[in-house]
Amino acid sequence: MKNKEVAKLLNNIADLLEIKGESVFRVGAYRSAARHIEGLSEDVEILARAGGLRSIPGVGESLVTKISEYLETGRSQYLEDLKSQFPQGLIELLQVPGLGPKKTKLVYEKLGVAGIEDLEKAVHERKLRDLPGMGEKTEQKIEKELERWRSRTRRYLLGEALPLAEEIADALRSCTAVQRVEPSGSIRRRKETIGDVDILASSDHPDEVITCFDALPLVKEVIAKGSTKSSVLTQQDIQVDLRVVKPESFGAALQYFTGSKEHNVKLRELAQKRGLKINEYGIFDERTGQKVGGESEEDIYRIVGLAYVPPEMREDRGEIEAAERWAADGTVPELVEISDIRGDLHVHTNWSDGLNTLEEMAAAAMARGYSYVAICDHSKSLGVAHGLSPERVLEQRALIDEANKRLAPFRIIAGIELDIRADGTLDYEDELLAQFDIVTVSIHSAMGQPREKMTERILSGLRNPYVQIFNHPTGRIIGRREPYEVDLEQVFSTAAELGVAMEINAAPDRLDLSDLAARRAKDYGIHIAINTDAHAAWHMDFMRYGVATARRAWLQKSDVLNALPVEELVQRLSENRARRLAVRR
């Protein structure tokens, strides 16, 4: 899958064209195509072979040629030519806040600044302030940004940023001038990583809200403040932006500040076609200039003629077009919600590398309103995690049976997280696997295998008739470990055929499958299990991040395996097993 690579190619071209001073629309065309290709659920290479590049929105004749050239030869003459005109470091300079294409070009041409280090030197020597259009303030701002740029390369996990945003929102609600507060931006869309935290508030006295915000104990430093907005750094150096609007504009502002930018652009274009104008203050009739809505977010979508689009879908991945159809035929799909989840199908206990006992994990599941939990400890080959020998796992099984007698109607499902070994064989014999209510499989070793070997390894694991769920299918750890090389399309198509479910692992640093991959899995008709992989009771709270990812993948309740009531779940699992065993005989 070279989608990311192609997107990067186009973005690189866009960066250089920008510095070159090309039309913003031409630059925008490259970026728009890049975004669409990155968001594509199918493989761009396969699409290219089928002659279907033209069908990608934003890709016209010229880009088809450039993309095809890149896919065939691994390079682009056009990009090479551009690169030869400018030093590589200029692209890096664009990343510094406050430095756009124009200023980057300026410092390059006037001062020979060709990268971050040159820029630091020029700032240090106070050379920037004498350039046309720049001054002392600009130089100081860049100096400060450079310092921050050095330390701030990482994005934060949703699992870190969302609790922080909620804490701040709660704190602001106790400020008397505040009417409403909502986290907005990418947090509200539940993106897997977050650059900075955006909070929206409504009030008739914005200045009081700003004062209240700047005085919060978790604020370390106020970076910028105006009459309706303020940016601060928290003690952990996360940037938080607060924006305060009038109550009558709250809905429009919430829509606007939730984004994504691409979603909003598309929404506004559509509005414009219908004689309407949307901004953060409301929605207006373009002819009369009269405001026709804006107090609630629902207003905006309804007046433009769309069904309401949940924040998690707002990524310009076809949701606007879909919302148009939904509004027309009244069939708005309801995305899965946390309240739909009936149990967690992947948790650990202290029998392997978990912290809590079996009973404690069951109690934690009950406390969350679940009617079942599947205990899936590690199998024997995962030595580092005290993987269970066949004898021990049978011992645990007996204990589970006993506990179930006491806990009914709550149900502990006896499961296992079984390693698919490097050669594609499974860690237990079939006779043992037959003892489990649910068998889930994972890759925990030899993650560097080449793509074909890894794919074949996974497929052979999935083909075992006892296997029901494939855990964290790509093995990524956000920010730390890339997904292993695997042909997901083949995995999905085999899984669909066999009736094996895929996991969305809800651990905030995994979220694996990702939103895009899960949406692709749904296209194949695959069931998704949203599991926390809890190694401690409190980890079961990660479920919300898994559900968020599922919603970003457009999943509905009916797509989610653990939204089933316990009887239906157990029946489905045993029917699937029986069917597959029958085929094998």
Next chain:
DNA sequence: GCCGTTTTCGGCCCGACTGTTTTCAGTCG
């Protein structure tokens, strides 16, 4: 560079803020 129930040419989302200017360009979200 893309795109089209107003267009195959002439558009392309919208507003705020900052710093530099003296009416605006650049940047950002």
